[in-house]
Amino acid sequence: MTAGYTDTRRCGRWLVWITAIAVLLWPALAAAHASLVASDPASEAVLATPPTSFSLTFNEPVTALLLQLIDARGRSQAITAIDQDGATLRFAPPAALGEGAHVLSWRVVSADGHPIGGALTFWIGTPGQRLPPIVVPDDPARRTAIWATRILAGFTLLTAVGGAAFLAWIAAAPVAGAALLTAGLALLGLLAVVLSAGLQGLDALDLPLARLGDAAVWRAGASGSFGDAAALSGMAFVLTLLALRWRGWNARLLSLGAVVSLGTAFAVSGHAATAEPRALSGAAVWLHGVSLALWIGALPLAIAVGRRDAAPATLRRFSKAIPLVIVMLLISGVALAAIELGRIDALWQSDYGRVLIAKLALVCVLLALALWNRVRLTPLLLAGEASAVRRMRASIVAELVLVIAILGVVGLWRFTPPPRSTASQPAAASEMVHLHTERAMATVTLAPARAGPVEIEVLLQTAEEAPLAAQALTVTLANPEAGIEPLSAEARKTADGPWRARLTAPVPGKWTLTLGILISDFEKVNLETPIVIR
Structure with a gap:
């Protein structure tokens, strides 16, 4: 063993340790620094007449990202004319205010670039229980862009990270072309993750697609749990590229770090990641993402099956490992469905449940296809059947198409809150x-x-x-x-x-x-x- 190989192996292990430490400490990396110290009107204030001006005073100078006033009818109006005096923001109501409850929602960026937000309620006239029926605005073009980008980011994340793990742990010999394809998917995924952060910022600030270049949009998109998930996804892609660069245990350790980062990226954001009990839901999301990536990582197998020297050993290894992966996928999926639905009738009585039904239908087709590969095609290929290679490749391509369809359906959950959160x-x-x-x-x-x-x-x-x-x-x-x-x-x-x-x-x-x-x-x-x- 040469000194250069030893140094490279040591470097790979250090990268994995750094990844693990970053994943464990990630929740402690973000902390807001600016805070609201005073407001006019004050939170929960009851005013006899409508105010003619508003002010928000912070403990340090801030930059306004989004201010909106929700009136007693539930209409949300953006506030754009803002005067700044040091750490105080002053502005007038965007329209005449009537009696009833009003909600002032604000989001600002502190001096160090950290976005923070808050809201306060005040009353005009007599306070009561009648509150604004808040309506969250929607932009169809922005919604479609978010949906499509998340499909691309999710697909490339699963196939690139899973593919690197497959090449490092399952493939019996180097697979020509598979590493290059996986690297291309990782680079495409990095671009998709970056773009998704910008689109998330547009959604957070309720801005049109034309404002994608605004610095405030990218700051908003990089904040919160979504920013954490995007950074962890980027880390998974980088580790994937490094794993493809090396061989042996270096590749295995780096691909393992990529898999851990992928699972953690899934677990830090989204409906399921924040459901109670959090320990169970977080673990289920992590396991679901990891097992899906390890299954979808069979993409290089479509190339490997054409090599008579590597195909038999690779297929045997894959056939031995994949049943456990699928069991983990099903167990975690059932646990997440039970947590989010809360009750069985929500499966067909809620939009969330109907999306789940569509996903389950596609998953059943995917599992049936995987079973066919294992029971029918794998023995033929191992026996040297000439047509088995072509049929196996076609089957794996069909699996990947189904995965894209599943990700497209799952992306609709971005716009459909689970029944337990709205029960x-x-x-x-x-x-x-x-x-x-x-x-x-x-x-x-x-x-x-x-x-x-x-x-x-x-x-x-x-x-x-x-x-x-x-x-x-x-x-x-x-x-x-x-x-x-x-x-x-x-x-x-x-x-x-x-x-x-x-x-x-x-x-x-x-x-x-x-x-x-x-x-x-x-x-x-x-x-x-x-x-x-x-």
């Missing part, structure tokens, strides 16, 4: 949840737990159930599906012990409640839990 349940007077970590615990009571003004009471304790003396407490409600930014309020400490805050949840659905507990000048604890606003 309507009987109204309740209040709801109590308990949150805890090793550093702090909290008992939270929401009254009433339905759309409209919500009184939130928080009792803070240490892990030993002793009173926790916190310096400050921030309460946040977030529901991205509602088309507005998160709502936050600073809680007030009462004389009898609990902290209290008041927020208005504009729409029913599944929300995320986050408590930001400032324990000392150097320590802050965040507690998070899903809640249902009915």
Whole structure:
């Protein structure tokens, strides 16, 4: 073994370790730096007359990305005429405001380029339960572009990463042309991932396709869980290209790192990745993506079957490994369906369920084709049947076409929230949840737990159930599906012990409640839990 080979192998192992560390630490890489310190009108304010001007004051200068005002009729109007005075944004209402509840949603970029957002509700006249029926705007051209780009990014990610793993772990000998094809798919996938980030930014800011070149669009697209998923996908493509460059254990380790990055990219964003219980749904999404990539990685097999020296050994290895992969794919898919549907009748009574039915139909055809390959074509090919090579290649091409169709159907979930996030349940007077970590615990009571003004009471304790003396407490409600930014309020400490805050949840659905507990000048604890606003 030469010194150069040893150095190359060591380099490959270091890259895999770096990938693993990056994946594990990824959630800690993003932190907002700017914050809203004052607003006029204040959150939850009740005004006798419509305001003639608004102001948002932050703790540092910011750049406005998107400001919109949702009036009492649910009409969303963008605010474009904004005056900036240091860290304060001032603007006038885009139209005359009537009585009732109004929601001001804002999204800005701090000085370091980190986008943050928030929303506040105020009332004109008498406060009540009637809230704006928020309608999320839609752009058909933008929707189609997002759908098509995600199909391309998903297909290239699965085939390139899976293909590299196949060549490194399954192929009995180097397959001429397969590495070049896989590298081409990886490069095409990188372009698709970059473009998808820009389209995500357009969607977040509600801008037309013509604004794709705006810097603010790309900053918005690179933020949040989607930006994390795009970066992890890019990492998977880069590791794939490196794995194709080397041989032996270097290629195996690098392809393994690419597979891990792919699974994590699937697990950090999307409906299923944020469903409860998160540990189960995240693991199921990760396993689903990885097993699908390992199956679809049979693309190089279409080339390998034409080589009499490598085909028999390669086919035997593939036939031995693929049943376990398919079992993992089916188990994770069933788990995700159960989590997202919540009830069996949602399978045919919701748009999400109908999309799932279409996907399952295509998956059944795909599995039937795979079974035919294994039971019928593989023995013929191993026996040296001349026509088996052509038939196997045609079958694998058909599988890939079906995969593209499945990705196209799955892409529709981007626009159809799962039933569990929109399930309507009987109204309740209040709801109590308990949150805890090793550093702090909290008992939270929401009254009433339905759309409209919500009184939130928080009792803070240490892990030993002793009173926790916190310096400050921030309460946040977030529901991205509602088309507005998160709502936050600073809680007030009462004389009898609990902290209290008041927020208005504009729409029913599944929300995320986050408590930001400032324990000392150097320590802050965040507690998070899903809640249902009915």
